[in-house]
Amino acid sequence: MYLFEGLKAKVSEYLPDDQVEQVQAAYVLARDAHEGQTRSSGDPYITHPVAVTGILADMHMDYETLMAALLHDVIEDTDYSKEDLALAFNETVAELVEGVSKLDKLKFQSKQEAQAENFRKMLMAMVQDIRVILIKLADRTHNMRTLGALRPDKRRRIALETLEIYTPIAHRLGIHDMKNELEDLGFLAMYPMRHRALHSAVSQARGNRKEVIEKTRLDLANKIGEYGIKGRVVGREKHLYSIYRKMRNKELSFTEVMDIYGFRIIVNSVDNCYRVLGAIHGMYKPIENRFKDYIAIPRSNGYQSLHTSLKGPHGIPVEVQIRTDEMDQMADKGVAAHWLYKKSNDKTTTAQLRANQWMQSLVELQQRASTSVEFIESVKTDLFPDEIYVFSPKGRIVELPIGATAVDFAYAVHSDIGNTCVGARVEHKNFPLSKPLETGQSVEIITSPRAKPNANWLNFVVSARARSNIRHFLKRQQSKDAINMGNRLLRHALGTVKLDDIPQADIDRVLDETKYESYEALLANIGMGNELSAMIARRLVGENDDISDKKGNVAIKGTEGLMVHFSRCCFPIPGDEIVAILSPGRGVVIHQTGCTNIRKLSKEEPQRVLPMEWDDKPQGDFKASVRVELINRQGTLAALTAAIASSDSSIINLQTDDREDYNYSIDIELTTKNRVHLASIMRKIRSLPDLQQISRHSQNKQQ
Template identity: 80%
Template structure:
């Protein structure tokens, strides 16, 4: 139990003895379940969940969260199930553990899709209970702290994921201490040399500016005393990733980034925040356009503070943040601070309300996204912090990402307003729908009941809700159009047979064979070219049933009215055993049954590969390829071409390759009518005196495009 002692000491400071006992019981189960398992570093696996729980205990999270953190890998890595945890510790703890667990037992078409589905599940679980993401962020924080034992490529992959997803999530939830740590650890793992160089530069600058920093801090403290304001001044060093990001975005060298240090003034009331602002502006000149009032208009994650930039001693820029004790606690812990105030019997704070609103918006994004990958990409675009504030005609404040347009504003008000938007007035003047809005503008949207979203809007909208809503509308409209088109194509392909004359059992069978979820989806796939109407018609009525009004005019049975292409990799000819691959936009592509290029498709998507038969009256010239190996001597090519021509075949293409053993390799593409004709050509070639070997030739394995 020695591993539990440190955690027990932390949680005993704010949890009841009964709750501590519950946590101890979950530790014992986790310890026993992970017995024998080790981490990449060689440490016992239980050290990881204990460390994650300790991070959450620092946030003073409730006992159920601490228990779920201790158990968070049990479902995934041991024989325990969600039901086992529910019986042992209750449904809430089991749900939290399930929300954090990955989806390793499910199969996905790609690693990207699997990762996206994990994020989607985690975010949807977060909507039900925000503690899921708090556990996940703590889990990621400890994993980043212990990243050194992994392979470099895996370290970089995890670091990139951290910088793209987890640190923005921590920012969105207002948990700045975790956000900053994740960014610095991610920066160190992604760019170790840049990290070391920047850290060295900061350490050197700290020594050079120590006197200025101490003087500035003393000036600010003296100013508070002069105005009889109770407060404290903290000097802080900007974290490395923040400095690095500024250098990249503004293309600055380190020496040009002057404000690597900032100061935080913490007072006892909102009124004193504004008094401090006036007081410090009296000793240092404020820098124009660098003041932000996040107290009057909090950030979307509930963050509140006054920000001002000043010209400090020797003209060096100084950034100062002014806030109350509660605001400071909220700034570091964000949504996690909700449990601290809940424990003390206080009302839900502003951060909780705003985060709840954002989480509910995730539900709408999830409903509008067609795939997990699209959902995650949409959420990622909504995670980054820059934002503007504009006003509705009634004075309501609307938060939007930087660069947002009137269309983004319309969708932020309501999806219905966005869908019917036709124009905008900004500050009582007509305004282009595509022009970016600016802070403080008043925006009025003009709507029309007959209007609908324009696909061109996707070129300039920036908010996640706008992009998601527009895409959803266009997909829905496209799906309706495709279904109607598929219906017409299928009826045409059936000829004299009416669709309502086909047995429902046959329709259900074809829907299942094509892996469609419904007959309407099958019709939509026909309309979009993902399925071939004539092929579906043939399946519906049976391969041996004649479709009245359809005459066979091509060489392959059952492809009447279709575009037919013969593959260039295996060059099928009449009387070969053949299959067809459905290829949207190209109709059907015919391959030999044994063609190596279709083996993978036949295994993974058997519904797209159909056995076919040649028509008994197949006529015309078909391409075939042979490879000839003959002695490399004068007259060899002439004899070869003469033999082929004597069999009434034309040479389409010829390529020759010399070999070191005095052999000439010749690949010939020629015309043939059927297998009998082709066999006659081969016999004619075999009797040539120069010949060493002749065989039917296929091109090397290539990727067959099926969609």
């Protein structure tokens, strides 16, 4: 229990005794479940969940969150199930653990899709209970703190994932202290040399700037004191990754970044925030276009503050943030401040409201995205929202990503307005739909009930909501058109047989054979050319003569009225076991059952591979290929061609390859009527005195 003592002291500061006891019970179960397991560092595994829970205890999270944090790897790494945890504790704890647990190892087409699906599931679990992502962020924070025990390549992979996914989520939820730590730890793991050099330079610069920073801080504090405002002024340190990113993105030197002095002024009311702003603008000259009022219009994650930039002493740029105590707590803790500072009658925080709005938008994106990869791309777009703020004609503030257009605005107001948008007016003047909007503009959307989204809009919209709505509408419209086309093609292929007269049992049988979930899906694929209407018609009614005019003789049963091609990869001939592939534009392509191309396709798209039969008396000539090895003597090639001709066969193509020891290797495409005929041709060739070897040949064998 020695590992739990420090954690117990921490949670006992704010939780009642009965809840502390439940947290302790979760620790005992986790400790016993992980008995014998160790981390990469060699430490007992239980040290990790205890550390994760400690991070959450610093946020004053509720006891159920702490219990789930202690148990977060139990489902994946031990014999315990969700049901076991629900029985031992309660359903909420079990669901939190399941949401946080690493997800089932499913089989996907690609590693990218697998990662996207796991991330999608995590976000959906977060939507159900935001505490899931708080545990996940704490889990990632401790893993980043202990990356040193892993291989360099694994460290870089985890760091990249942290910087791309987890730090933007922490930012989106307003948890800036955790976001800053994750960014700096990710920076250290990704670029250790750059981190070391920058850390050294910052430490040196901090020492050189100490006197200037302290003098400026005192000047600001004295100024607000003159106005009778109670508050405190603190120097604002830039963290390393922020400095690095600013140097890289804006192509600034280290000196240019560090020449900007940052201060935070914290007062007791919103009214005093604006009074302080006036006071310091009278003290130092404000820099034009560098003022932001995030109190009147909070950021997407609920962040509130006044930002201004000033020409400080000796012309040095000074950045100042002005906020209340509550805003300062919210800026660091975000949604977690709901637990850290809540009272029994406390209202929902701004960050929570914004987080709930964002999570609702995630549900909408999830419903419209056709794949996990598409969903994650939309979410990533949503996670980096340098915002602009525009107004509806009635004065409603609409927040959009930077670069957003009138179409993005239309979809932000309502999906129906976006879908019927035909034009826009900005500041009462006509405005191009593709032109980016600017903060402060008033936007009016012109709609028409007959209008519909344009695929070209995808080239300029930037918001995830607009992109997903447009894609969803276009896919739905495309599917509707394809179903109508498929229905017409199938009715035409059925001829005198009416589609409405076909029993439902026959339709269900064909759906089962072709692996389609619904009749509409089958029709859509006929309409898009992925299925042949004549083939589906024949499957629906069997060998009913009414569906085609069966004139003459055909080689393959059931292909009357269809284009038939014989594959050159395996050269099927009558007598071989065969299957058919439905190929849009080519009709039916016949292969041997053992063809390697077919084996692969049978696993990936079994609905496209159909077993077929030769007609009872197929007529005509078919192509076959044989490989012959001969001793290269004068007249040998002539004797070979004469033997083929005497067997009632013609040579279509012949390729020779000289081998060592004066041998010929010859691939011959020739005509044959069936397997029996081919066997007689090969017997004739075997009678040649200079023959070394003969075998039936295919492209598959060459590979």
